[in-house]
Amino acid sequence: MNKAYVHGYDPRESRRLQDQASTLVQLLHSDTSYPAGSLVLEAGCGVGAQTLTLSRNNPEASIISMDISRASVLQARGKAEVAGIENVDFLQADIFRLPFQPQSFDHLFLCFVLEHLPRPMEALTALKDFIRPGGTITVIEGDHGSAYFYPDSIAAQRAILAQVELQRCAGGNAMIGRELYPLLSKAGYSSVRVSPRMVYADSSRPEMVEGFTRNTFTAMIEGVREQAIELGMIKPEAFDEGIRDLYRTAEEDGVFCYTFFKATGVKG
Amino acid sequence: MNKAYVHGYDPRESRRLQDQASTLVQLLHSDTSYPAGSLVLEAGCGVGAQTLTLSRNNPEASIISMDISRASVLQARGKAEVAGIENVDFLQADIFRLPFQPQSFDHLFLCFVLEHLPRPMEALTALKDFIRPGGTITVIEGDHGSAYFYPDSIAAQRAILAQVELQRCAGGNAMIGRELYPLLSKAGYSSVRVSPRMVYADSSRPEMVEGFTRNTFTAMIEGVREQAIELGMIKPEAFDEGIRDLYRTAEEDGVFCYTFFKATGVKG
Numbered sequence: 001m002n003k004a005y006v007h008g009y010d011p012r013e014s015r016r017l018q019d020q021a022s023t024l025v026q027l028l029h030s031d032t033s034y035p036a037g038s039l040v041l042e043a044g045c046g047v048g049a050q051t052l053t054l055s056r057n058n059p060e061a062s063i064i065s066m067d068i069s070r071a072s073v074l075q076a077r078g079k080a081e082v083a084g085i086e087n088v089d090f091l092q093a094d095i096f097r098l099p100f101q102p103q104s105f106d107h108l109f110l111c112f113v114l115e116h117l118p119r120p121m122e123a124l125t126a127l128k129d130f131i132r133p134g135g136t137i138t139v140i141e142g143d144h145g146s147a148y149f150y151p152d153s154i155a156a157q158r159a160i161l162a163q164v165e166l167q168r169c170a171g172g173n174a175m176i177g178r179e180l181y182p183l184l185s186k187a188g189y190s191s192v193r194v195s196p197r198m199v200y201a202d203s204s205r206p207e208m209v210e211g212f213t214r215n216t217f218t219a220m221i222e223g224v225r226e227q228a229i230e231l232g233m234i235k236p237e238a239f240d241e242g243i244r245d246l247y248r249t250a251e252e253d254g255v256f257c258y259t260f261f262k263a264t265g266v267k268g
Numbered sequence: 269m270n271k272a273y274v275h276g277y278d279p280r281e282s283r284r285l286q287d288q289a290s291t292l293v294q295l296l297h298s299d300t301s302y303p304a305g306s307l308v309l310e311a312g313c314g315v316g317a318q319t320l321t322l323s324r325n326n327p328e329a330s331i332i333s334m335d336i337s338r339a340s341v342l343q344a345r346g347k348a349e350v351a352g353i354e355n356v357d358f359l360q361a362d363i364f365r366l367p368f369q370p371q372s373f374d375h376l377f378l379c380f381v382l383e384h385l386p387r388p389m390e391a392l393t394a395l396k397d398f399i400r401p402g403g404t405i406t407v408i409e410g411d412h413g414s415a416y417f418y419p420d421s422i423a424a425q426r427a428i429l430a431q432v433e434l435q436r437c438a439g440g441n442a443m444i445g446r447e448l449y450p451l452l453s454k455a456g457y458s459s460v461r462v463s464p465r466m467v468y469a470d471s472s473r474p475e476m477v478e479g480f481t482r483n484t485f486t487a488m489i490e491g492v493r494e495q496a497i498e499l500g501m502i503k504p505e506a507f508d509e510g511i512r513d514l515y516r517t518a519e520e521d522g523v524f525c526y527t528f529f530k531a532t533g534v535k536g
Contacts, residue, residue: 143416145420146416150447178418178525185521186521193472194468195468200462200463202449204461254450257464
């Protein structure tokens with residue numbers, strides 16, 4: 001399969017893709033706002049995909065962003081330096097062995113992290129120790145079981161399921177979004193509120209079709225092709241048919257739906 | 269093929285439809301507002317579950333509400349009289365043989381109608397003739413493929429699928445919500461815009477758990493039990509297990525998600 005980037009890299013195209021990305025950023029992050037002077041822990045920052053947004057939306061807060069992968073932390077730090085970000089410190093650490101005093105942070109922020117953890121509730125419980133009483137937690141996760149589309153396609157559903165199974169085999173849960181309410185509640189947070197953030201894409205919203213259906217969701221599923229086939233989760237032809245059908249939903253008369261979940265809770 | 273209305277016509281069913289309407293009124297209808305003096309056609313009004321809301325939200329508009337079932341029209345009219353509604357006239361008629369002059373109406377309104385029609389696009393095309401140029405159409409539909417929940421359950425999914433199949437055998441499509449954009453576009457409406465209305469229920473929102481998860485969605489699936497079993501679509505034990513699992517999602521740690529779609533278009 002041709003893995004060349006179909007849109008090329010010219011500056012106008014990059015700007016357009018940036019605009020598309022900002023639609024999603026707006027949807028997920030615009031209401032995360034911390035008071036000036038807050039100390040915020042971003043757990044599982046990865047390569048810093050959300051860190052820059054968090055930093056820009058909260059210029060008066062101090063943020064510590066950590067990840068278990070040193071390589072990711074280095075990349076995130078580099079990205080922040082290039083962007084001139086000054087209110088974030090980066091740190092390699094394990095969520096289950098954080099090098100902080102209890103109650104060190106006013107707020108805790110996790111985005112696309114729990115979906116990769118074998119023990120998400122234990123992680124939430126462990127992290128709670130590091131929030132001061134009255135401080136908050138914010139969690140954002142997707143849910144691949146929330147993906148549906150027109151035209152519907154069993155092949156596309158199977159390709160998505162291959163990704164879900166792969167993630168499960170790696171100890172994760174690609175359908176964790178719907179579980180945020182019970183997870184945060186059982187981990188002992190109070191005033192838990194979940195708000196779904198649904199992405200709806202049809203050709204009256206070309207930025208969502210391009211930015212989400214094609215370049216985010218389908219590209220992500222496509223990205224697990226070799227692994228899924230290698231582990232015998234799906235046959236090459238079946239997977240490729242599924243991917244074709246996912247791209248089909250991005251055509252003139254297609255529709256694509258997906259929902260992210262954002263949860264907040266308070267440490268009592 | 270059994271062409272009966274999948275939800276049936278008994279009194280308990282009518283009450284369920286009424287409860288459903290009140291829970292969802294705000295979410296689905298609050299932004300349907302017609303200018304004073306407008307003449308509005310509500311096609312497929314059924315027992316008037318949406319008619320009263322439409323009337324109350326648009327007291328200065330004149331509404332004609334029609335349905336193919338005389339029994340439903342009589343019930344709707346009775347309900348409107350009891351409620352003291354004065355701006356609605358009721359009429360028994362067939363969407364494909366309306367007794368009106370072309371371009372008689374300023375606006376057209378359909379709610380939970382297309383899902384029951386074997387030829388929804390043809391219905392939209394036929395109805396377009398009765399809108400004046402520049403007038404609008406508003407369509408609201410659910411999509412049973414948008415239902416997902418925690419705890420997840422294959423039995424619950426199967427019970428839902430039995431309802432979807434029943435509706436399909438009656439010529440309908442319980443997953444039509446996602447299709448509204450292509451349907452209205454292909455029927456020749458312009459400026460088509462679809463906005464999803466997601467219902468999210470967890471125990472922090474008890475009115476949604478009670479009003480939607482239990483009394484609307486699960487009650488509706490439960491309502492097709494005899495029919496689904498009789499037609500051999502599912503075994504009794506399997507169906508009952510599915511219903512139990514749907515009610516399970518209404519417990520303390522449960523979560524239920526469902527999405528309605530609201531589309532508007534303009535007659536060019």
